[in-house]
Each structure stands twice: as structure tokens, then as C-alpha cells.
Amino acid sequence: MSRPVARFLSSTSKARGVWSEYAARPSSLQLVDKTARNELFEGFSASGPSSMKSNNKHNYTSPELLDDTFKSAYEILEQDAARQYKFIEQNKDKLSAKQLEKAMVKTEQYNPEVMYNTREFADCLDRSVPVYRKFLKEKWESYGQMITMQRLEQLHVIPDTLPTLAPETEVNVKFGHNDEAEFADWVVPGTRLPAFAVSKPPTIEIQEFEPVENGTGLYTVLVVNPDVPDLSCNGYSTALHYALVNVPLDFVNNTITPLSLVEHPERVLKPYMPLLPEKNVPTQRACLWVFRQGHELKDVGVSESQFDIRAFAEENQLHAVGAHVWRQDYDRSTNSVRAEYGLEKGRVFDQIRNAEPLL
Structure with missing residues (x-):
């Protein structure tokens, strides 16, 4: 029986970036499911990923190079988010309310934690956060509005x-x-x-x-x-x-x-x-x-x-x-x-x- 390959993206292998700074960002951007968050950054347990509903998840094996790809992609996206946060800090007095909203959305829309929360916990999202309202609006426009x-x-x-x-x-x-x-x-x-x-x-x-x-x-x-x-x-x-x-x-x-x-x-x-x-x-x-x-x-x-x-x-x-x-x-x-x-x-x-x- 094959064992699941652990995702290796712990704090020991990666410097803390802008998506790790919850003092300056709403804590609701953090992944709600603590078990899933640990798996995301530290690796799956021996019983397989908790997000899988199947009883056969212990047979799960990560696709080849998935973890390396995830780590590289995460770092690139986080660096883009850091540049966007810097832009907002330098221009927040010049931006209108809607322009500021759009800029804030760009900082977090590809954050894996945010995307997971949006998919799994849509009913309890923090609606004061622009990126969550963006995803909720898209969901509404795709069905409820029609x-x-x-x-x-x-x-x-x-x-x-x-x-x-x-x-x-x-x-x-x-x-x-x-x-x-x-x-x-x-x-x-x-x-x-x-x-x-x-x-x-x-x-x-x-x-x-x-x-x-x-x-x-x-x-x-x-x-x-x-x-x-x-x-x-x-x-x-x-x-x-x-x-x-x-x-x-x-x-x-x-x-x-x-x-x-x-x-x-x-x-x-x-x-x-x-x-x-x-x-x-x-x-x-x-x-x-x-x-x-x-x-x-x-x-x-x-x-x-x-x-x-x-x-x-x-x-x-x-x-x-x-x-x-x-x-x-x-x-x-x-x-x-x-x-x-x-x-x-x-x-x-x-x-x-x-x-x-x-x-």
C-alpha cells in the first residue's frame, strides 16, 4: 500500500511573508479549518488529507512534484501580494473607495487559505473583507441573481x-x-x-x-x-x-x-x-x-x-x-x-x- 506524500511547506523551509502577518491583516483571512491548515503547510497525516470524504483516502498519493510546484507557486503569488500591499500603502490617500476595494481584492484573491474558506465555509465568511465579498458576488451572479x-x-x-x-x-x-x-x-x-x-x-x-x-x-x-x-x-x-x-x-x-x-x-x-x-x-x-x-x-x-x-x-x-x-x-x-x-x-x-x- 502506497503512503501519501507529505506536503513540505513548513515555516522552517520558508520565510514568513505577507500572508503570514495577521497583525496587519484580518484574522478571518486565515484558514478556518485548523487541521486543513496544518496539512497545507506542514504535510498530510498518515491517514491522508482531511479534505477527502472518501473512506479510501489512506490510499491517496500526491501527484509527482505537486509539493514543489505548490511551494514555488505560493511564493510567487505571495510576492505579488506583497507588492500590491506596498502599492496600497503608498497610494491609499489617492484611491477612491472602489479603487481601494479592487486593490485589496488583488492582494488576497489567490491566497490558498482564502480560496479554501470561500469554497468550504461560504455561509460564515467575514463580509467586511473585500476579497470575500468578491467571491460572494460571483456566486450570487452565477445563480441567485439570475x-x-x-x-x-x-x-x-x-x-x-x-x-x-x-x-x-x-x-x-x-x-x-x-x-x-x-x-x-x-x-x-x-x-x-x-x-x-x-x-x-x-x-x-x-x-x-x-x-x-x-x-x-x-x-x-x-x-x-x-x-x-x-x-x-x-x-x-x-x-x-x-x-x-x-x-x-x-x-x-x-x-x-x-x-x-x-x-x-x-x-x-x-x-x-x-x-x-x-x-x-x-x-x-x-x-x-x-x-x-x-x-x-x-x-x-x-x-x-x-x-x-x-x-x-x-x-x-x-x-x-x-x-x-x-x-x-x-x-x-x-x-x-x-x-x-x-x-x-x-x-x-x-x-x-x-x-x-x-x-
Whole structure:
């Protein structure tokens, strides 16, 4: 039986470089898995690399010259990173926030420890670190962003509410009051949810990836329903179901929870009211929009029915950066949720349109 070849890159064979200096760099750049880190720099144990999931990892043998190649490549990349750190130190006062971000990414994007953390521990990365946000943005753009935009366009959230969206932030929504795992997790855009599952305000995660140069770090969140039956025009109108303003967020503190709003009621412009479709009404869309504010909003008023989201955004100079959507139909829990909010039972519409006028 062949034995694994140990990777030899210990501190005795290599001078400590810029990627070893955690006094000047965030400690979160260090590999989270201590066992894997020891193997990376000191060699595999006799039982084989811990990263292998197979029960036959004791049969593992490193490819020929892998260790020498790794050592040489590591030293070259670390030297490039040292030159980039030196450039930043010499020019940090001249660089804009976005230029500084890009320079910081270049210092660490090929660091093996950073790459391993990104691949294996994506859910617990330090989002204050530019290089981790770069990898998270790439992951979002490769899947989450495409799913969201597909649902927004497929369900005609665009252009029924706002004309278009160039997404800049990842927006995730979940209803944490639910006990059932099916309804307690993050909601996939476009999912149909029963009334009881959305009866309480949602938790909203808004992840920025790049510095906000022309903004204040304040956000507005609106939930609108563009599918409210309007008998006067034999069509539909838009109702406002939730409105938050002047919500401060950053890369790390990026989640709006119901508890945080209890502590800051001044941020609630319109208290949450779940969508409660009436019987035989077509599927309704809960369209959640996230806006970046250019300034703090003061003395803002809203009309809950016949709400014009486009006019509201224009009047308050709001820049749409993200969105989400879920759908609802009339179901067995609708009337009980209506009662929770002090509403009477909803109307019942005919399933077949008659020749007589609606009014």
C-alpha cells in the first residue's frame, strides 16, 4: 500500500511573508479549518488529507512534484501580494473607495487559505473583507441573481411595479415566525406561500458587495401588491403593504429583523400587512423592492391604497438596487389571518365573468 506524500511547506523551509502577518491583516483571512491548515503547510497525516470524504483516502498519493510546484507557486503569488500591499500603502490617500476595494481584492484573491474558506465555509465568511465579498458576488451572479431576475420578469413584477432593475444587492427574505422548515427558510423568489406563513413581518437580508460612494448607507424597503381588484375600473390597483425608511445597513450588519424594528419604530413608515387574497381572485404578487437613499427621508407620507411606487421613488430620489417576490392565493388560513388583523371576511368573486357591469 502506497503512503501519501507529505506536503513540505513548513515555516522552517520558508520565510514568513505577507500572508503570514495577521497583525496587519484580518484574522478571518486565515484558514478556518485548523487541521486543513496544518496539512497545507506542514504535510498530510498518515491517514491522508482531511479534505477527502472518501473512506479510501489512506490510499491517496500526491501527484509527482505537486509539493514543489505548490511551494514555488505560493511564493510567487505571495510576492505579488506583497507588492500590491506596498502599492496600497503608498497610494491609499489617492484611491477612491472602489479603487481601494479592487486593490485589496488583488492582494488576497489567490491566497490558498482564502480560496479554501470561500469554497468550504461560504455561509460564515467575514463580509467586511473585500476579497470575500468578491467571491460572494460571483456566486450570487452565477445563480441567485439570475433566478431573481427570471422571476421578476416572468411574473411581470417588471414592468408592472417598476420599469426595470439593474440589481446591485442580493436580497433574501424569510418568515422566521414559522416552525415548519418548509416555510421558515429563505424564500425562493416566486414561491407560493399560504396566509399563515406570511402573517408576521419578514426578516430581510440586503447584501451590498461594493462601497456606496454616492449614498448614505440608508435604505428604503417597500412591499406592494399590484393585483388588488378595482371594480371601479374593472381592473387592478396597487396597494402598499409594508414600508421601511432610513434603515442603516452595511456589509456586516445587513439584516432587518422584526425585533430591530420594535427597537426603532421610527423606521416603520407603514406597518406590515400581509397579502390576503379574496376568494376566486387570481394569484397575487407580493413585490418587495429595496432602494438606496441619497439622503435621509423626513416627513414622508404614503397612500396605502392606489399607491404609486414609481412616483414615490422619483419624489424621494430613491435608487432601486434589489427586489424579491413571493405569491399568494386564497387558502384555508386566509380568514383566520384576516381576523388577526381585525379585518372582516373578504369578498367572494364569481369565477365566470358575467355580462352585467360590476358596479
